[in-house]
Amino acid sequence: MTSAARAFVEGVRWELLRLRRSRRLALFLIPPVAGPIGTALAWRLLAVPNPGTAEVLGLFVTAGLAALVALDLGALAAGEDLAVHADRLEFALPQSPRAATAGRLLPPIGGAVAADLAGAAAIVAAAPRLVPTGGAGTPVLLDPTHLLWGLVGFLLLLGGVAAAAATTTRSPAQGLVAGVLAGVVAAGISAEFLVQGTLSAATPIAMALGGLVAIALAVGGSGARGH
Amino acid sequence: MGAPVVELRGVQKRFGGRTVLENLSFAIAPGEAVGYLGPNGAGKSTTLRLLSGLLAPDRGEVRLGGFDPIADRTRALAGVGALVETPALPPYLTPRDLLGHVARLRGFSGPSAAAAAARAGARLGIAPSLDRPYGTLSTGLQRRALLAAAAVGEPPLLLLDEPTLGLDPAARGDLRRLLRAVADSGTTLFLSTHLLEDVEAVCDRVLFLKEGRLVGDEAVGSRRDPVGRRRRVDLTFAEELPDPALALLAAPDADCRRLSPRSVRVEFDGGSAAQAALVARAVRAGLPLESIGPAEGDLARRYLERVGREEAT
Numbered sequence: 441m442t443s444a445a446r447a448f449v450e451g452v453r454w455e456l457l458r459l460r461r462s463r464r465l466a467l468f469l470i471p472p473v474a475g476p477i478g479t480a481l482a483w484r485l486l487a488v489p490n491p492g493t494a495e496v497l498g499l500f501v502t503a504g505l506a507a508l509v510a511l512d513l514g515a516l517a518a519g520e521d522l523a524v525h526a527d528r529l530e531f532a533l534p535q536s537p538r539a540a541t542a543g544r545l546l547p548p549i550g551g552a553v554a555a556d557l558a559g560a561a562a563i564v565a566a567a568p569r570l571v572p573t574g575g576a577g578t579p580v581l582l583d584p585t586h587l588l589w590g591l592v593g594f595l596l597l598l599g600g601v602a603a604a605a606a607t608t609t610r611s612p613a614q615g616l617v618a619g620v621l622a623g624v625v626a627a628g629i630s631a632e633f634l635v636q637g638t639l640s641a642a643t644p645i646a647m648a649l650g651g652l653v654a655i656a657l658a659v660g661g662s663g664a665r666g667h
Numbered sequence: 668m669g670a671p672v673v674e675l676r677g678v679q680k681r682f683g684g685r686t687v688l689e690n691l692s693f694a695i696a697p698g699e700a701v702g703y704l705g706p707n708g709a710g711k712s713t714t715l716r717l718l719s720g721l722l723a724p725d726r727g728e729v730r731l732g733g734f735d736p737i738a739d740r741t742r743a744l745a746g747v748g749a750l751v752e753t754p755a756l757p758p759y760l761t762p763r764d765l766l767g768h769v770a771r772l773r774g775f776s777g778p779s780a781a782a783a784a785a786r787a788g789a790r791l792g793i794a795p796s797l798d799r800p801y802g803t804l805s806t807g808l809q810r811r812a813l814l815a816a817a818a819v820g821e822p823p824l825l826l827l828d829e830p831t832l833g834l835d836p837a838a839r840g841d842l843r844r845l846l847r848a849v850a851d852s853g854t855t856l857f858l859s860t861h862l863l864e865d866v867e868a869v870c871d872r873v874l875f876l877k878e879g880r881l882v883g884d885e886a887v888g889s890r891r892d893p894v895g896r897r898r899r900v901d902l903t904f905a906e907e908l909p910d911p912a913l914a915l916l917a918a919p920d921a922d923c924r925r926l927s928p929r930s931v932r933v934e935f936d937g938g939s940a941a942q943a944a945l946v947a948r949a950v951r952a953g954l955p956l957e958s959i960g961p962a963e964g965d966l967a968r969r970y971l972e973r974v975g976r977e978e979a980t
Contacts, residue, residue: 443741447772454768461759461800524755529765529816532719532749533772534741663721 447535451543455517459547464516467509468555475502475559476566483571491567492580496587498563503591506556507598507623513548514599515615518658519606527663537663541607545655549599553592560588582634590630590644596651598623603658622650669697670733672824672855673718678727680713680879687713688879691727695857697823700850702866702887703859704970705876711859712752714876715828718857719749731824745773748817749826755809758802762793762812765801766819773820783820791815792841806833814842824855831865843868851939863970867961875973883973887966899962900942903930905955915952921945932962 441449459465479498488494518541521527531537564584601622606615626647633639671694680688688710695701705711716722717729720736720743729736734743756765766784775783788797791811796804804812810833817825830846831839846869850856858869866873866887875883902916907928916923921935935941942959949956 450768450771453771457764457768458757458760461761461764462757520757524757525752526754526756528716528719528721528751528754529756529813531721532744532747532751533769534744534747535772536740 443534444536444539447539448543450535451540452546453543454540455544455547458517458520459513464513467513468551470509471502471506471552471555472558472562475505475556476562479563480566480570483567488571490573490580491571492584494567494571495564495584496580496582498567499560499584499587499591502559502563503556503595506552506559506591506595509555510549510552510595510599511602511616511619511623513552514545514602515606515612515619517544517548518603518662519610519612519615522607522610523612531663538659541662542655542659545599545603545658549596549603549655552599553595556591556595557588560591564588582639586641586644590641590647593644593646593648593651594623594626597626597647597654598651600651600654600658604654604661607658607661671695671730672697672732673857674728674730675714675717676728676730678714678717678724678729680710680717680722681725686879688717688724691879691881693874693881693884695855697855698850698853699872700847700856700870701858702870702873703857703876704861704863704866704873704974706861706974709876709974710879711861711876712828715749715751715826715857715859718826719747719751720744721751746823747826748819748822748824750813750817750830751826751828753829753832754813756801756812758800760801761798762788762801762804762815763797765812765816766797769816769819773822775820787815787819788812790818790845792838807835807838810834811838811842818849821854823853824857825849826857826859828859829861830858831860831862839864863966867966873966873969875970877974883969885969887961898937898942899932899934900945900959901926901930901932901962902945902949902956903958903960905929905957908954912952912954915954916945916948918944918948929957 476498479501482497482501483494488497521530530540598619602615602619605618606612609615630639630643633643673695676692678688678691679686691714703711703714713722717724718731718736720740723737731743731747736743763784766787767780770780770783785794785797788794791814793808793811793815796808801809801812814830817827831842834842843865846856846858850869856869858865860866870887873883873885873887874881908931913923913925913931916931916933918935920937920941921933924932926932933945935945946956946959
């Protein structure tokens with residue numbers, strides 16, 4: 441194993457240990473458990489007209505919960521150690537700070553995406569069974585499959601921006617605020633495109649790319665060398 | 668003397684418009700215990716950050732074992748244990764978590780990583796607290812946990828920034844003795860501090876830093892220096908020492924001088940073995956030896972000469 445690979449693996453391991461010790465690991469259960477349950481209740485209360493609309497509603501609810509997890513844990517993974525200057529311990533060790541940071545961002549952001557996908561899978565499986573197909577003539581707002589993957593791009597954007605801002609400001613709170621702002625802007629732009637009828641695959645792809653760029657900034661900014 | 672394990676050549680570091688280090692050059696040979704003395708703001712911690720790869724110099728070169736700690740970080744820091752400034756851990760992590768993490772990054776795996784972590788914890792006297800959350804530890808125990816992290820795997824070079832910070836007097840004494848023992852075992856020590864007592868108790872050589880410039884590089888008078896300067900120690904006895912007893916302490920290479928009725932200053936050639944022989948002479952002669960330590964006063968005077976009275980701490 442190369443030294444960068446070892447630093448990456450140890451970064452993943454260290455972050456998982458932190459999640460376990462701080463009991464934040466349980467947050468990953470919220471999207472796949474609370475998402476489908478809450479969604480099923482909403483289906484009943486709102487009397488959604490068809491399974492497609494039910495899936496769209498459920499995917500939004502689950503991704504909303506996963507977004508909170510990605511924001512919170514992404515900001516903490518990048519900024520919590522910096523806030524207490526633990527980086528002076530971590531990055532004075534024989535490891536690449538960038539590989540270590542990349543490893544540390546994988547569990548929170550990858551975990552939030554995985555939790556969202558698990559919740560989405562439950563919703564997609566349950567919708568045709570729980571929602572009557574009587575309203576099949578009512579148009580569905582969005583294609584559920586497109587929405588599913590579009591929300592993954594949204595989650596990457598939120599987690600990435602939160603991590604990058606937390607790295608820059610050395611503060612998880614600031615990272616969280618930046619991530620929320622990015623989410624509001626991205627959702628607003630997407631809604632505008634939807635109203636205009638110009639929403640396409642380019643929007644979530646741009647969000648995903650923005651998220652990856654933000655993650656790269658967080659990774660590249662770790663172990664900053666001039667401050 | 669082998670190739671230097673630490674080397675700075677013409678290093679300059681500026682923050683904004685302020686020059687923190689100016690044309691800083693020094694080298695440390697394997698096995699040396701070097702103190703780095705200067706007032707707050709002199710640039711000591713910046714030097715440590717440069718050495719541990721946390722900062723890059725604006726000008727000049729930094730080398731650890733011949734490697735650049737920024738460009739070749741893994742090799743440069745492979746044999747280095749560093750404690751820079753006052754880091755902390757998130758409160759929910761335990762010292763064992765940290766030590767295990769460090770051990771794995773130093774190449775230990777599985778049970779050997781756990782054993783290396785436990786060994787470092789025991790060495791720093793925190794074995795009973797290894798599984799307590801960091802946030803519940805006293806300041807002293809927290810500091811020891813961080814020092815233990817630097818010591819995991821017994822690296823051949825230790826870079827320590829104010830290691831006795833936050834420790835009570837007894838723990839401070841214990842740590843100084845431990846660091847001296849570590850130095851005597853051949854580990855190279857670079858000790859940044861503003862406490863003269865830390866340097867007197869641990870170091871062979873001292874660098875004085877003032878406003879980012881090196882203003883002195885000399886032997887600590889109380890210890891054998893690298894070029895053979897004589898070591899000076901003060902012996903304190905439990906009761907008044909009669910004049911004839913002084914002769915029992917003397918040897919061909921050791922001169923004795925009374926400081927008070929119960930204390931004597933001895934100056935001699937040689938290192939720890941010669942000091943051990945001096946103690947053995949005192950014990951053989953039945954003298955009630957109470958303590959032995961570096962000659963006092965000498966370093967304080969030199970610090971004031973180099974750094975200035977208004978800067979003294």
